[in-house]
Amino acid sequence: MPMPQTGAHSAFRESQVNVEEVAAELTMPAPLESPEASAKGKTRANLGLNLFWRTFILLALLLAGSILAWLQILRVLEFEPRTLQMAQQAASLVNLSRAALVHADPIARVSLIKTMAEQEGVRIMPREPSDRYEPLAGSALARRLTQELARRLGPDTVVAQDVNGEPGLWVGFNINGDPNWLRMDQARFSPAGGRTWLMWLAMVGMLSLAGAAVIARLINRPLKQLSHATSRVREGDFAASHLDEDVTTSEVREVNIGFNRMAERLAKLEQDRAVMLAGISHDLRTPLARLRLETEMSVADEVARAHMVADIVQLDATIDKFLDYARPDHATLTPVNLHGVVSSCVYALQNHQALQIRMSVPEDLNVQADEVELARVISNLLENARRYGKTQGTEITRVDIAARARDEWVLLKLRDHGPGVPPEQLASLTKPFFRGDAARTAAAGAGLGLSIVDKTVRRMGGTLSLVNARSGGLEAQITLRRVASLPPGEDPQPRLQRPSVKRQRTAA
Numbered sequence: 001m002p003m004p005q006t007g008a009h010s011a012f013r014e015s016q017v018n019v020e021e022v023a024a025e026l027t028m029p030a031p032l033e034s035p036e037a038s039a040k041g042k043t044r045a046n047l048g049l050n051l052f053w054r055t056f057i058l059l060a061l062l063l064a065g066s067i068l069a070w071l072q073i074l075r076v077l078e079f080e081p082r083t084l085q086m087a088q089q090a091a092s093l094v095n096l097s098r099a100a101l102v103h104a105d106p107i108a109r110v111s112l113i114k115t116m117a118e119q120e121g122v123r124i125m126p127r128e129p130s131d132r133y134e135p136l137a138g139s140a141l142a143r144r145l146t147q148e149l150a151r152r153l154g155p156d157t158v159v160a161q162d163v164n165g166e167p168g169l170w171v172g173f174n175i176n177g178d179p180n181w182l183r184m185d186q187a188r189f190s191p192a193g194g195r196t197w198l199m200w201l202a203m204v205g206m207l208s209l210a211g212a213a214v215i216a217r218l219i220n221r222p223l224k225q226l227s228h229a230t231s232r233v234r235e236g237d238f239a240a241s242h243l244d245e246d247v248t249t250s251e252v253r254e255v256n257i258g259f260n261r262m263a264e265r266l267a268k269l270e271q272d273r274a275v276m277l278a279g280i281s282h283d284l285r286t287p288l289a290r291l292r293l294e295t296e297m298s299v300a301d302e303v304a305r306a307h308m309v310a311d312i313v314q315l316d317a318t319i320d321k322f323l324d325y326a327r328p329d330h331a332t333l334t335p336v337n338l339h340g341v342v343s344s345c346v347y348a349l350q351n352h353q354a355l356q357i358r359m360s361v362p363e364d365l366n367v368q369a370d371e372v373e374l375a376r377v378i379s380n381l382l383e384n385a386r387r388y389g390k391t392q393g394t395e396i397t398r399v400d401i402a403a404r405a406r407d408e409w410v411l412l413k414l415r416d417h418g419p420g421v422p423p424e425q426l427a428s429l430t431k432p433f434f435r436g437d438a439a440r441t442a443a444a445g446a447g448l449g450l451s452i453v454d455k456t457v458r459r460m461g462g463t464l465s466l467v468n469a470r471s472g473g474l475e476a477q478i479t480l481r482r483v484a485s486l487p488p489g490e491d492p493q494p495r496l497q498r499p500s501v502k503r504q505r506t507a508a
Contacts, residue, residue, distance in 0.1 A: 052220040059212035067204055083141055087148035094153055094173050094182055097124055101175055127172055127179035133160035136169070161186065222252040229259065235458075238267035281319050288312055333460060335483040336371045338403055338410065339363045345378045346401075354395055355386050360402040367410050367480040369460045374480075377453050381414045381476050384449050389416025389474060410482045415475040420468040429466050430454040 097116065101124070104112055116122045136142045136159045146159045149171065158172030169186040172179060229241040241263050243256035292312045299305040339361045346357050367374075385399050403412045421429065432451045450466070453476075457464045462480040469475045 052216050052224075055216040055219055056212055059215060060209055063208035063212060064205065067201065067208065071201065083144045083148060087145055087152060090145075090149055090169065090171060090184065091152040093122060093184065094171055097122065097182055098173065098175050121185045123181075123183040125181050125183070127181045131181075132164055133158070133170060133172075134162040135159065136161045222247070222249070222255075226255065226259065229263070233263050233266065236270070238263050238270070284319060285316065288316055332370055333368050334371070335366050335486050336369045336374060337363075337486060338365045338367050338374075338412065338480075341371060341374050342378060342401060342403075342412075345375055345382060348379075349382060352386075354390075354397060355382070356396060356398045357382070358398070358400050360400075361412075362403065362405075365403055365405060365410060366483040366486055368483050369462075369480055373456050373460060377456050377478070378414070380449050380453050385414065385416040385418070385474075389418030391417045392419060405482050408482050410480050412478040412480065413475055414478075415469050415473055417471075417473040420472055420474050421466070423468065426466050426468070430464065 100112055101109055113124050116124065136146055142161075149159055150157045153171070153173055156174070158170075160170040160172070161167060163170045163181060163183070166183075167186065169184045171182045171184070173182060174180070225243060229243055232238075232241040241259075243259055245253060245257050245260060247253045247256065292309060295305055295308045295312070299308060342359060342361050346359055349355055349357065382399060386397050389399070390397050398417045400415045400417075401413070403410060405411075429450050430453075454464045457478055457480075460480060462478060465477045467475050467477065
């Protein structure tokens with residue numbers, strides 16, 4: 001049954017007084033920050049504690065240290081044997097060339113020198129006093145080679161890397177007192193260069209890092225699955241938290257089996273709790289209805305009768321709170337017009353003399369939510385403000401409702417002008433059965449109202465935060481995901497029926 005537009009418009013016209021002032025005041029306490037933004041901030045803060053990267057970095061450092069150590073060991077082990085081998089080859093060439101030239105006749109000597117130059121790349125030429133040469137130096141290997149050749153061929157041996165501008169490995173020696181040069185190709189005696197070592201080091205490093213990434217991923221995968229399953233259990237989704245019980249690793253298999261059994265027991269306890277509370281509601285409401293009827297018919301004292309009826313009504317409301325808290329954590333989210341839902345809740349309370357509501361919600365603001373659950377959230381917050389947020393010195397509660405959008409999120413604020421809450425108690429207000437101090441507990445209750453609100457908002461993918469307004473009073477800030485527009489043909493007015501509105505007015 002549609003709402004009467006005349007009454008609704010009159011109530012909303014009255015609620016638009018000082019809209020700009022209310023909106024400005026409500027948006028002052030805290031900037032809008034989406035849950036994704038806060039989650040990103042936490043991710044950045046905890047990046048160093050990520051198990052995958054920590055394992056990967058530790059393995060990479062271990063492998064890098066091992067590679068460098070083996071590289072140094074190889075260089076040390078290669079240095080001395082390679083130096084001795086090079087010195088022995090060079091000394092053997094010099095000695096063989098000297099012996100061949102000494103014992104060859106002059107005619108065969110020329111042919112021998114030509115053959116050695118063409119086939120072996122070894123040239124023998126006289127050493128002139130005017131020759132300009134550059135000694136072999138520049139590395140520990142070159143110095144060690146020079147020392148070893150001088151030891152093998154004599155102290156007057158000269159080892160050079162350039163003679164008269166021609167590079168090579170030059171060894172100066174004497175044949176029957178005549179000085180000569182023996183030139184060899186320097187490449188055959190050159191050790192592996194820095195570029196070669198760098199290429200091998202880069203290749204081994206890349207393979208080691210790839211192996212470290214694979215090992216870290218294999219180690220991290222079971223823990224990541226366990227973390228995901230734990231988060232699903234925390235959200236109440238027991239069906240999606242099942243872990244594989246047939247994994248190869250025995251320790252992981254035992255953990256998965258234990259976790260699955262724990263999740264099954266929690267799901268059974270949750271189901272038993274809902275059944276128990278539903279049974280309690282069914283068993284208590286019938287005697288409560290009889291008690292109320294007998295009280296109204298049998299108690300002659302009007303004051304006593306009114307108090308007894310109020311107590312029975314309070315018991316019935318407490319039962320409703322327990323049922324709301326035990327409701328399964330499942331909500332069907334659809335695009336909902338926020339202005340329409342808030343308007344329906346305000347309309348249900350427009351005749352309440354002790355509650356004055358000012359509303360500033362854009363008509364084109366849509367959110368992703370469950371319409372019935374969102375209305376229950378707003379109604380619970382209004383009821384909490386009506387009970388505990390009375391303006392000091394009066395019996396009237398003034399509530400300001402404002403909403404604004406930023407990027408993909410919508411911030412809805414409901415603020416009263418009451419005494420507020422001590423800062424140390426703000427974090428505990430959403431805990432089940434928590435009761436604040438006497439300033440906000442003038443009325444009796446089960447201590448579940450704000451806990452139900454927080455649970456319902458989280459079920460719809462949003463967040464709830466409670467803060468003290470700067471000018472006094474408690475402010476509830478709700479963030480919900482924004483929807484650009486409603487589906488084609490969707491009525492922006494809420495689909496809530498009049499009977500539910502009447503029930504809200506009665507509860508208020």
